[in-house]
Amino acid sequence: MSLLISIAEAPRPASKPGFALWALGFRPFYLLASGFAALSIALWGLQLSGLVPHAYLQGPLWHAHEMLFGFAMAVVVGFLLTAGRNWSGQATPTGMWLAALAALWLAGRILVLTPFGWTAALVCSAFPLAAAVALGIPFYKARNTRNYFFVGLLLLMGLAQLGVHLSALGVWQLPGWVGIQLGLDGMLFVMTVMAGRVTPLFTNNGVRGAKAARHPVVEKLALGLVLALLLADLLHLSGWPLALLALAASAAHSVRWLLWRPWKTLRVPLVWVLHMAYAWIPVHLLLRALAELAWLPASAATHALTAGAIGCMVIGMMTRTALGHTGRMLRAGPTEWACYALVGGAALVRVFVPLLLPASAYQAVLIASVLWSCGFGWYAVRYWPILSRARPDGHPG
Helix, strand or coil, rough: CCHHHHHHHCCCCCCCCEEECCCCCHHHHHHHHHHHHHHHHHHHHHHHHHCCCCCCCCCCHHHHHHHHHHHHHHHHHHHHHHHHHHHCCCCCCHHHHHHHHHHHHHHHHHHCCCCCCHHHHHEEEEEEEHHHHHHHHHHHCCCCHHHHHHHHHHHHHHHHHHHHHHHCCCCCCCCCCHHHHHHHHHHHHHHHHHHHHHHHHHHHHCCCCCCCCCHHHHHHHHHHHHHHHHHHCCCCCHHHHHHHHHHHHHHHHHHHHHHCCHHHHHHHHHHHHHHHHHHHHHHHHHHHHHHHCCCCCCHHHHHHHHHHHHHHHHHHHHHHHHHHHCCCCCCCHHHHHHHHHHHHHHHHHHHHHHHCCHHHHHHHHHHHHHHHHHHHHHHHHHHHHHHHEECCCCCCC
């Protein structure tokens, strides 16, 4: 806590008048995702306590669905709509169209809390499909074939989400967790691709002499093994073959992470938080291998990915890119430090306390929920002025 107090708050230039929430994709979706992350985890804690009844998607399935297809998907779409404009040189949705896309996402979050299952299924599944169209049009106009796969992954996420709902509605016999697992694999691949692009770049730009490197063989092996894991889950592979695949992927991503020289970034919080987040990926893959051999609960591996890798990567990217895209100094102050500490602490508690102290698993879940909600809730409060107001330098976006 003394560390949080000792860091001087980064100066924030006063924003010029003007409401700019719909000026670029990251603005509404970062705000919606952070607010939803705080509220939904708090609601999940109340469900676990028996104080709130379960929703249309029952219990843990609702929690997993909303964290993956609600929270994480909102951040990915916000990031892609923003980065896609830079990658393609073409406009991505702003104004009314961006507001409509955000309203579609919000409608999905509300409908899964109602008994209207079919409506919820259609609306929730429509969001990633609409986002794929919004991203695909500028990519096609620019013939930006290098990034077409992001459109395909959004379509895959839409199909995986639809599968969860069709299972819950009794249309097919596969359990809803199959769709959740495929969605997690898709999100893992998105993260490994995006992190591979931005983390070495941010490291070399932000840390003098870091010399973060990307080795072509390691890159292909790390990404290829994640795709192989997705295919294995699609084919319902299990047991020691899947364990060996996950173990190999963990080793490849460990080497990839070390090539980025994370120990050089400890004095630059906006960079090291991304390294901290990526470190959870080989941990997740290792824990998944051990879970496949029945040496530990599968929930540990799942939460290493969701609370660990996704949660920490999201808070790291939402702080850095929000500051950068609104023309502010790329420097972490007490707000950013607090967010990193709270979300990172939530991941550590949620993953390792139940493993080390199984009798305290319930208390660990509640403590992690409070830390997570405070971290993302604080981001939403502190970044509302940044995300909703025009850039202080007068530039668009």
